[in-house]
Amino acid sequence: MKIAIGCDHRGYKLKEAIKDFLKKKGIDVIDEGTFSEDSVDYPDFAKKVCLSIKNEEAQRGILICGTGIGMSITANKFRGIRAALALDEFMAEMASNHNNANVICLSAIYTTPEKGVAIVEKWLNTPFSNEERHRRRVEKIKKIEEEER
Numbered sequence: 001m002k003i004a005i006g007c008d009h010r011g012y013k014l015k016e017a018i019k020d021f022l023k024k025k026g027i028d029v030i031d032e033g034t035f036s037e038d039s040v041d042y043p044d045f046a047k048k049v050c051l052s053i054k055n056e057e058a059q060r061g062i063l064i065c066g067t068g069i070g071m072s073i074t075a076n077k078f079r080g081i082r083a084a085l086a087l088d089e090f091m092a093e094m095a096s097n098h099n100n101a102n103v104i105c106l107s108a109i110y111t112t113p114e115k116g117v118a119i120v121e122k123w124l125n126t127p128f129s130n131e132e133r134h135r136r137r138v139e140k141i142k143k144i145e146e147e148e149r
Helices: 009-024 042-054 069-075 089-097 113-125 132-148
Strands: 002-007 028-031 060-065 083-085 103-107
Touching: 002 009, 002 042, 009 028, 009 060, 009 103, 009 113, 042 060, 042 069, 042 103, 060 069, 060 113, 069 083, 069 103, 083 089, 089 113, 103 113
Parallel strands: 002 028, 002 060, 060 103, 083 103
Antiparallel strands: none
């Protein structure tokens, strides 16, 4: 599996901690930046990660900004991206299990490196339930996406 990861300046330190964790787990990481704490605009990095997924260079993505909200909003503008903000392991589990989220968004303000690793690990280790009700809902999301574009 390959995971694309990106952040703004607020998320740089958390991104580096999560990237180290992923690499230690043997997961290939595409680091889409940013590469410092110098101020940048989060939509630029959300776009890079989402295009990595759309272009099939990565299967999943992780986005980090101050609150995670801006990254979530931006990522969900891309067809085929189901981005979920996760502030804890339960939200990460539900994002994967119920929504088949292929992008997880984290808040650098509310998430320590240890908590960020735990959230990502839960998201990665939780399969999509594939129950009929969850498949139906994800299909409805896809249909709305097609109708609105």
